[in-house]
Amino acid sequence: MILLTGIGELTTNDPSLAGGADRYGTLADAAVLIEDGRIVWAGPASDSVARHARGDSAAVVDAGGRAVIPGFVDSHTHLVFGGDRAEEFAARMAGRPYVAGGIRTTVAATRAASDDQLRARLAGFVAELHRQGTTTFEVKTGYGLTVRDEERAARLAAEVTPEVTFLGAHVVPAEYADARDEYIDLVCGPMLDACAPFCRWIDVFCETGAFTPAESRRILAAGVEKGLRPRVHGNQLGPGEGVRIAVEVQAASVDHCTYLDDDDIAALAGSDTVATLLPGVEFSTRQPYPDARRLLDAGVTVALASDCNPGSSFTSSMPLMIALAVREMGMTPAEAVWAATAGGARALRRDDVGLIAPGARADLLLLDAPSRVHLAYRPGVPLVGAVYRGGVRL
Numbered sequence: 001m002i003l004l005t006g007i008g009e010l011t012t013n014d015p016s017l018a019g020g021a022d023r024y025g026t027l028a029d030a031a032v033l034i035e036d037g038r039i040v041w042a043g044p045a046s047d048s049v050a051r052h053a054r055g056d057s058a059a060v061v062d063a064g065g066r067a068v069i070p071g072f073v074d075s076h077t078h079l080v081f082g083g084d085r086a087e088e089f090a091a092r093m094a095g096r097p098y099v100a101g102g103i104r105t106t107v108a109a110t111r112a113a114s115d116d117q118l119r120a121r122l123a124g125f126v127a128e129l130h131r132q133g134t135t136t137f138e139v140k141t142g143y144g145l146t147v148r149d150e151e152r153a154a155r156l157a158a159e160v161t162p163e164v165t166f167l168g169a170h171v172v173p174a175e176y177a178d179a180r181d182e183y184i185d186l187v188c189g190p191m192l193d194a195c196a197p198f199c200r201w202i203d204v205f206c207e208t209g210a211f212t213p214a215e216s217r218r219i220l221a222a223g224v225e226k227g228l229r230p231r232v233h234g235n236q237l238g239p240g241e242g243v244r245i246a247v248e249v250q251a252a253s254v255d256h257c258t259y260l261d262d263d264d265i266a267a268l269a270g271s272d273t274v275a276t277l278l279p280g281v282e283f284s285t286r287q288p289y290p291d292a293r294r295l296l297d298a299g300v301t302v303a304l305a306s307d308c309n310p311g312s313s314f315t316s317s318m319p320l321m322i323a324l325a326v327r328e329m330g331m332t333p334a335e336a337v338w339a340a341t342a343g344g345a346r347a348l349r350r351d352d353v354g355l356i357a358p359g360a361r362a363d364l365l366l367l368d369a370p371s372r373v374h375l376a377y378r379p380g381v382p383l384v385g386a387v388y389r390g391g392v393r394l
Contacts (some may be wrong), residue, residue, distance in 0.1 A: 001056040002391060004364075005031040005045045007058050008065035010370045011334075012042055013342040013355035024334050025357075032068065033058070034362040043357050048065055065273040067371050069337060071135025071363030071389060072318035072345030073354045075277055076255050076305035079125045080153040081143040082117055084108025084310045089284065098237075098285035102311045103143070103171045110143040110153075119156055123306070126160050128316050130394050133319035133384040135363035136344070138305075140203060142167030147191045154198035156342045165201035165231060166192065169219045184215055188222035201252070202228040206242040212240040220249050228350070235259045236281070247271045253303065253347040255279070258290050267277075268300040276303040276345040277339070279312035291341075293330030303343030304336060324377035333373040362391035
């Protein structure tokens, strides 16, 4: 049993714990009791539960007035790949526009890498995520684009997270440039069959230069028939049908959402589909940032994620996503922290993470700061002082 006490500001994301005072369930001078990897209580440090826990010989951790928030939930990453695309990044910074075709460079490097090389690199990324406070994360395939290489990407990802997404529909590989229909048959058939045992989700890049709306619908339907739940990459490079397809198929999330019209926003507001925003992409590609304020004001559920990948967002830092969302996308610090924790959990359809409440997994962060605001107020400063995952300090 662990009693974390002396918390200056506790963000629970459970309004009931703060008497419904705010959406974020914020408590001052608070404590959290952890047992068997779960939160069993959270409330004022002066409460009798906290006093009794001390008497029951709980291991006491004094936060010393620092802030505590839930562990970050990163619901969109691409962590199984070979090589990098630093030269492409440098070219973009010199003025070359971003196009999805650069994915094929990573496909070639990934196919050339061994299982052990990919596994070791993946382990390094997982450690990097944990150091920065990410305790739950999703991983997509999509850099193999053969049955063998997509299967091994799914298999390796499943070694580190239950949240694995089949993304054979990332781009059409070069060898199928003149045979799109054959590649889509492969994605919907043998490739999906090989990957489905390791995956929970299916995704498609519904975008000019990737997959058409009709192709996207077919691919998502094939995944759903195999028992996978849908997600969509949509409206990143320009206006399109990605958002409306995501709502139509009851996708858990539609990710990017850079170019939205009023109909897109109305569709999202009337659905359970989460709009997952990926500001690291806009930072890295110099595209316009999504308008989070417009989405929030319409009542859309918004998540933040890193989209960690070697081409368009080679960062795993959720604190950076929070700072960018506040500075560039119209979010308040409290909204951005919620989106990076509870919002990500909703995008993964999880109710056991993204909050600090009885029954939830004991994933929480002790910040070297007195409040969550500092995550945006002090960008680039490593403020995650301690990370607990399942009640264990990492």
